[in-house]
Amino acid sequence: MIERPGNPPWGTSGRSPSLTTVANDGKTIRIGLLGCGNVGGALVPLVQRQADAIEARTGLRLDITRVAVRNMSRDRGVTLADGVLTRDAHAVATDPDIDLVVEVIGGIEPARELISAALVAGKPVVTGNKELLANVGAELFATADANGVDLLFEAAVAGGIPLIRPLRESLRGEPVTRVMGILNGTTNYILTKMSEEGAEYGEALAEAQELGYAERDPTADVEGYDAGAKAAIIASIAFGAKVVAGDVYHEGISGVTSADIEVARRLGYVVKLLGIADRDPATGDVAVRVHPSMVPVHHPLASVRESYNAVFVEGDAVGSLMFFGRGAGGAPTASAVLGDVIDAAVNLSKGTHGTIGSFGKATIRAIDETSAEYLVSLDVADQPGVLHAVTGVFAEHGVSIRAAEQEGIGADARLVFITHQAREADVQATVRDLRNLDVVHRFGGFIRVIGA
Numbered sequence: 001m002i003e004r005p006g007n008p009p010w011g012t013s014g015r016s017p018s019l020t021t022v023a024n025d026g027k028t029i030r031i032g033l034l035g036c037g038n039v040g041g042a043l044v045p046l047v048q049r050q051a052d053a054i055e056a057r058t059g060l061r062l063d064i065t066r067v068a069v070r071n072m073s074r075d076r077g078v079t080l081a082d083g084v085l086t087r088d089a090h091a092v093a094t095d096p097d098i099d100l101v102v103e104v105i106g107g108i109e110p111a112r113e114l115i116s117a118a119l120v121a122g123k124p125v126v127t128g129n130k131e132l133l134a135n136v137g138a139e140l141f142a143t144a145d146a147n148g149v150d151l152l153f154e155a156a157v158a159g160g161i162p163l164i165r166p167l168r169e170s171l172r173g174e175p176v177t178r179v180m181g182i183l184n185g186t187t188n189y190i191l192t193k194m195s196e197e198g199a200e201y202g203e204a205l206a207e208a209q210e211l212g213y214a215e216r217d218p219t220a221d222v223e224g225y226d227a228g229a230k231a232a233i234i235a236s237i238a239f240g241a242k243v244v245a246g247d248v249y250h251e252g253i254s255g256v257t258s259a260d261i262e263v264a265r266r267l268g269y270v271v272k273l274l275g276i277a278d279r280d281p282a283t284g285d286v287a288v289r290v291h292p293s294m295v296p297v298h299h300p301l302a303s304v305r306e307s308y309n310a311v312f313v314e315g316d317a318v319g320s321l322m323f324f325g326r327g328a329g330g331a332p333t334a335s336a337v338l339g340d341v342i343d344a345a346v347n348l349s350k351g352t353h354g355t356i357g358s359f360g361k362a363t364i365r366a367i368d369e370t371s372a373e374y375l376v377s378l379d380v381a382d383q384p385g386v387l388h389a390v391t392g393v394f395a396e397h398g399v400s401i402r403a404a405e406q407e408g409i410g411a412d413a414r415l416v417f418i419t420h421q422a423r424e425a426d427v428q429a430t431v432r433d434l435r436n437l438d439v440v441h442r443f444g445g446f447i448r449v450i451g452a
Contacts, residue, residue: 029345030065032098032123034089034114035105036076039128039155040067042330043102043337044078050338060345068092093118100344102337103127104155112136119143119151124344124353126337128155134229134245137236141356150353152340157230158183158309160332161325162339167237167313168356174315176238176279180450181311182304183230183275183290185328186214186221187253189307191271194261196305201256213307213328224250224273224290231275235288238313239279241362243288249367251291260445263377263416267403269294270302271447280365281316287365294375294449368425373402373451375418376427377444378434382413386439390415393437397430398422418449 031047033040047062055061067080068089086092093101093114101118103125105111111132118125120143127133133140133156144151154164158181167176182188186208193204205222208214220226228248235243253273264271274293279286295302300322304310309327314320326332347353380386387406394401400420407414419427435443 027059028061028063029348030063030097030099031341032092032095032101032118033064033067034092034101034103034111036067036069036078037104038330039104039333039337040102041076041078042334043104044080046331046334046338047341048079054342058342058346058349060349062341062345066092066095066098089114090117093123094121096121098123099348100341101125102341103129104337105129106131108132108135112140115140115151116143119147119149122147122149124150124152124348126150126152126155126340126344128153128333128337130156130226130229130233131245134232137233137244138242138359141359144353145355148353150340150344150347151356152344152354153233154340155333155336157233158311158323159185159325159327159329160335161309161311161323161327162336163234163311163323164237165339166321166323167234168354171238171313171315171318174318175281176313176315177281178276178278178314179234179238179311180274180276180301180314181323182272182301182309183227183234183311183327184221184224184273185307185309185326186218187224187227187273188304188309189213190222191253191256191261191273192305194256194258195265195270198258200258201254222254223252227273227275227290228288231277231288231290234275234311235277235286235362236359237356238277239286239362240357240360241279241284241286242359243277243286243362243364247286247288247362247364249289249291251289253292256292256447257445260377260447263375263445264294264447267294267375267416267418268297269449270297271295272301272304274301274450278365278370284363285365286362287367287370289367289370292447294447296450299450368423368428370424371421372424373419373421373449374427375416375445375447375449376431376434377414377416377446378440379414379442379444381439381441383439386413387415389437389439390434393433394419394430396433397426399426399430414444 190204193199228250229245232243232245275290277288310324399422402420403418
């Protein structure tokens with residue numbers, strides 16, 4: 001439930017005295033900003049710098065009229081007129097003197113109630129809230145359509161990379177079959193350090209935290225939750241099907257070792273955390289997953305380094321498209337927000353709005369029913385019959401081996417296999433039985449391999 005005036009964290013004792021009735025000349029779009037942290041703090045000066053150019057192109061003047069924050073005494077590094085700041089977010093969302101609302105506070109509540117209130121009040125909303133949209137996006141899109149206003153969210157998925165608008169508009173008639181990419185800059189930075197400098201996972205994570213790429217609690221990033229939320233939104237838009245965060249299989253990078261990275265490098269691959277959304281053209285089934293993947297070194301995704309993101313969109317008619325750029329950070333994300341603000345402002349001035357369309361019911365294909373190639377590595381006893389015993393387990397479950405090699409001898413012997421395309425459930429059954437073999441001392445890497 002949203003906190004009303006007088007209740008923390010957004011309340012004030014009654015209506016803010018700065019929210020007064022102001023006549024609008026029809027050319028000024030008065031913006032209410034909910035949140036002024038990393039993204040909101042970058043959006044304010046960006047709007048101020050670009051206001052003249054935007055007005056010259058659109059005939060509309062953007063004015064950030066109210067900014068709702070938790071702590072009014074905090075220095076946010078932005079210049080705001082007296083009376084602009086308030087703690088009463090609900091008053092900003094519903095005030096008749098606000099034309100358009102931007103939500104960048106994050107989380108599900110109170111963001112859902114604030115956005116709903118603004119939409120019901122007839123105000124278009126721009127948000128960068130991936131967690132919210134990945135869980136209740138369909139509900140909010142329906143509210144926006146019912147009230148004839150925009151709900152735009154380019155910044156929710158890939159920071160400054162324009163991805164949602166092409167999926168919604170340019171590719172609306174394209175039968176998209178797969179969207180695959182690097183959706184989290186933190187994990188890509190960590191894996192880059194492990195791949196290029198030989199750093200261990202913990203060392204690379206600590207460096208990412210020092211640089212501000214990773215939070216003090218990095219769970220959402222490194223365990224794939226952040227990328228999973230983005231993948232759910234992408235799948236919903238690309239396939240016109242209702243996909244929520246709970247439909248996404250996610251597996252993070254905390255189990256990836258420098259040994260896995262080295263094996264991949266020697267075999268001609270780079271390890272990346274990928275979000276993958278597939279639609280079966282025959283059945284319409286949708287599979288959405290996030291997990292570490294071995295990418296061939298010649299694949300464009302292999303060269304995406306540090307905190308950058310990249311997304312491949314594949315369709316029957318268009319073939320493959322790649323979107324690349326900074327997927328996080330205040331300034332790139334604020335740029336995406338501003339693009340949506342301009343679109344929403346123009347539509348508002350014309351009395352029109354865009355629509356996301358309706359979402360069909362998605363039949364979600366579980367991870368067990370997906371197929372891929374797999375890398376499996378084992379530390380084994382170096383003795384006669386070991387290879388026969390191990391390959392026998394693969395054969396028992398119908399998993400065909402494409403390549404195999406042995407590293408080291410004696411106590412340091414390791415077997416490395418890459419399978420042909422195989423069903424996930426069969427490979428998982430193989431792994432369970434391999435763990436129980438007496439000749440297997442330690443189960444090493446298990447990483448899915450994407451094709452060329």
